[in-house]
Amino acid sequence: MIDLLALSPAWWQETFLIKVPIGLLAVLLPAGTIVYLYLFKAISFMQSRLGPMEAGPYGSLQLLAEVGKWIQKEDIFPSKADKFVFAAAPFVVLMSTFLLVVVIPAGPDALFVDLDAGIYFAMAISSVSVIGILMAGWSSANKYSLLGGIRAAGQLIAYELPLILAVVGVVIQAGTMNMQGIVLSQAEGEIFGWGGIGNPFILTQFIGFAIFMIAVQAELTQAPFDMPVAESELVTGYLTEYSGIRFLLFFIGEFASAGVFSAIAAVLFFGGWYVPGIDPANQIFNVIGPLVLAAKMMLIAFLIFWFRFTFPRFREDQLQRLAWKFLIPLSLANIALTGVLKVAA
Amino acid sequence: MSMTSESDQLAYIASQAADARVNVEVETDEGMTLNLGPQHPATHGTLRIIAKLDGEKVVAAEPIMGYMHRGYEKLTEVRTYPQVTTLVNRIDWLGSFANEVPFILAAEQLMEVEAPPRAQWIRTILFELSRIANVCLFLGDMAVQIGATTPVFYAFRDREFVLNQIERVTGGRFHPNFDRIGGLKDDLPKGWIEETRGALNRMTDFCDEMEELVLGNEIFQARTRGIGTIPSDVALAYGLSGANLRASGIDWDIRRDANVGLVYDQVDWKVWTHPDGDSFARFWVRLQETREACNIIDQLLGTIPSGPIMAKVPRIIKVPPGEAYVATENPLGEMGFYVVSKGDLTPFRVKIRSASFSNMSIAPWVLKDVFVPDIISILASLYFILGDIDR
Numbered sequence: 001m002i003d004l005l006a007l008s009p010a011w012w013q014e015t016f017l018i019k020v021p022i023g024l025l026a027v028l029l030p031a032g033t034i035v036y037l038y039l040f041k042a043i044s045f046m047q048s049r050l051g052p053m054e055a056g057p058y059g060s061l062q063l064l065a066e067v068g069k070w071i072q073k074e075d076i077f078p079s080k081a082d083k084f085v086f087a088a089a090p091f092v093v094l095m096s097t098f099l100l101v102v103v104i105p106a107g108p109d110a111l112f113v114d115l116d117a118g119i120y121f122a123m124a125i126s127s128v129s130v131i132g133i134l135m136a137g138w139s140s141a142n143k144y145s146l147l148g149g150i151r152a153a154g155q156l157i158a159y160e161l162p163l164i165l166a167v168v169g170v171v172i173q174a175g176t177m178n179m180q181g182i183v184l185s186q187a188e189g190e191i192f193g194w195g196g197i198g199n200p201f202i203l204t205q206f207i208g209f210a211i212f213m214i215a216v217q218a219e220l221t222q223a224p225f226d227m228p229v230a231e232s233e234l235v236t237g238y239l240t241e242y243s244g245i246r247f248l249l250f251f252i253g254e255f256a257s258a259g260v261f262s263a264i265a266a267v268l269f270f271g272g273w274y275v276p277g278i279d280p281a282n283q284i285f286n287v288i289g290p291l292v293l294a295a296k297m298m299l300i301a302f303l304i305f306w307f308r309f310t311f312p313r314f315r316e317d318q319l320q321r322l323a324w325k326f327l328i329p330l331s332l333a334n335i336a337l338t339g340v341l342k343v344a345a
Numbered sequence: 346m347s348m349t350s351e352s353d354q355l356a357y358i359a360s361q362a363a364d365a366r367v368n369v370e371v372e373t374d375e376g377m378t379l380n381l382g383p384q385h386p387a388t389h390g391t392l393r394i395i396a397k398l399d400g401e402k403v404v405a406a407e408p409i410m411g412y413m414h415r416g417y418e419k420l421t422e423v424r425t426y427p428q429v430t431t432l433v434n435r436i437d438w439l440g441s442f443a444n445e446v447p448f449i450l451a452a453e454q455l456m457e458v459e460a461p462p463r464a465q466w467i468r469t470i471l472f473e474l475s476r477i478a479n480v481c482l483f484l485g486d487m488a489v490q491i492g493a494t495t496p497v498f499y500a501f502r503d504r505e506f507v508l509n510q511i512e513r514v515t516g517g518r519f520h521p522n523f524d525r526i527g528g529l530k531d532d533l534p535k536g537w538i539e540e541t542r543g544a545l546n547r548m549t550d551f552c553d554e555m556e557e558l559v560l561g562n563e564i565f566q567a568r569t570r571g572i573g574t575i576p577s578d579v580a581l582a583y584g585l586s587g588a589n590l591r592a593s594g595i596d597w598d599i600r601r602d603a604n605v606g607l608v609y610d611q612v613d614w615k616v617w618t619h620p621d622g623d624s625f626a627r628f629w630v631r632l633q634e635t636r637e638a639c640n641i642i643d644q645l646l647g648t649i650p651s652g653p654i655m656a657k658v659p660r661i662i663k664v665p666p667g668e669a670y671v672a673t674e675n676p677l678g679e680m681g682f683y684v685v686s687k688g689d690l691t692p693f694r695v696k697i698r699s700a701s702f703s704n705m706s707i708a709p710w711v712l713k714d715v716f717v718p719d720i721i722s723i724l725a726s727l728y729f730i731l732g733d734i735d736r
Contacts, residue, residue, distance in 0.1 A: 047498035143379050147401070147717065223492050224564055232387045232490045233721045312564045313492025315718045316401055 019112060026101050030259035030297060031252055036063050038305040046309055073244035078141050085139035090249035092132030097253050099125045100260045105180045107273050107289030118179035122264055123164050130156040137238035148237020151316055152228035155218055158323040163215035165331035169208040169338040170201050170268045183272035187280040197276040202269040207334045209269045211327055216261045217307055224311035225319055258301055266296035383412045387490055387721045390731030396720060403720060406712035408705055413735040421695040426452050426526060426662050434520050436699060437733040440479030440676040442471045445524040450606040451671040451684040452526050455664045464528040464654045469607045470645050473638045477548055478507045479676035480635050483728050487628055488559045490725035491568050496559050503551040506544040513537055526662055528655035538646050545639045552636050569624035573711050573723035576622055583707040586700050587678025589727055592630045593622035599674035612644045624726035663690060677701050677733055701733035
């Protein structure tokens, strides 16, 4: 992008003036779009209602109104709360989201950091949000929050495993942990000798994709895995005592992570910024790549929200059973199968 | 507050001591005590449940009722008989017409009046319509308590058609206040029967939709099958009634077995029971009953006799001395009014036997060795209305 504009900014300009706003944009814009399109509108249509209609055309400014409302609200600290931990928790959750977006490539050169073990970094940093949620649950001095926090910890740790094991299949097939490398191997790959559309791993790693999406659903604590916030049981779980801007931060964290995880799924299974028919080395991808990635990401985010509003909630023990007794063995079998086929091919 | 007499002061101290005792129990017991309510999203109002937990497992749970007590039994003593219906249709606010019927029937029994056939027919139709309006919301709400947000919107959407039909006859969507001693306030409006058939079709579709969307869902079944099982002898011992009793396999329905004043004997219908007694069975029975109610109304609509809708009753209603107990099979279960008259304009004493109060009494028994999420799903499947618990 920078090359296209024929600019060569100094390192601090590049780091602070360009990367930080673009990073904010890359996290907040999809989060806002997801909230408006899916949480407000698509779901309303599924539930035979209109959703917000008053603020802006078709309620498109509703989100701004909501954000304004939350910012104005009092930031209440419970009297027995551990003040510092309580205040820090939303930032820990949000931090993990922002650090995740760092490794996602949106074009041959349109990326923040090109880590050799990009996907490894992403999987590791996504676990940090558990700490934030546990902090929120513990420091609120509220039993609902505590139950929610502990449920979240148990759930996120249990689903970390299938998430990573599902990715291992992709890594084996791509032969690299570099996110850019995974995109390129899909762009240049071929399915049993036919390379017409490259090899989007959704086709060859379908089991991996299914496991990955289920695990992502649990990682994001969306229904049917929303016990940590189960609003009919735990009021809102670890969010119970939060209000005002800190609740907003958690809210952004939730939907921004939905966007970021969809983007990771798009990179791993849908070829990321690549569209078939154009040479992946073509510079045009620095411009259309982010749009392609965003389109694929929205498609996957729709899946997440579709499930969220269709299924009832699992119970805690049923969810653990699903993770340990079904998803993990299945993903191990998937790894074994992928390995055998990789060696045979 | 000013406390004039010694008895006032003693009563105040006693109430404070009772509160303190509950709170001390909450704070000092071993393990964790979770206080669900009185303000909690799952209690549809102000029910308080004190659950003693071991991890997520419930060791003991006790419902504390009375946060919404409105003193209807006492209030009826200073209302004339026709005025009482206004009060009692706020007991179970989702199926409000059904609350008026047993009281009016008890008063009619005391006065030895019988409503003309047409009034009895329309009463039965409205009674079943309010059952649909009530149970329809249960079908959506049960899903929402288990975590699926969508079905409740469908329930509200399709319930609207039934409410519209009730409104067209009575003028009130929530509180019709339509039943009178000796008959009904008005006759049916023109074209109502055809419109009601349309609403019933809508309702049958809704039942099919719920069967696919909720009942057939594997997560729903995992959350409800074998959860909160109430064997039939326990159900009888705790005085359960309505669909909760029938879901425990006991074939008892007041509409068929002890019918007073309504025309269920004119209809070909079936009482649904389920042998399991778990949350799933209670949902299943209610779903079938909604279908059956559509069937009953459909048959009654075709056979409404002509004639007056009001029997001959004096303008000023004085009920002769005596006692009467009439119970009907309300949406929530057996609802009975025990009316004692001393020959005045007002009842001397009215005892309301409401279904939810008795159904809730089984909560400490059934909420043992379950998980916290099961508290919610079992309570939802027992189906209570706060107004019906506290009156």
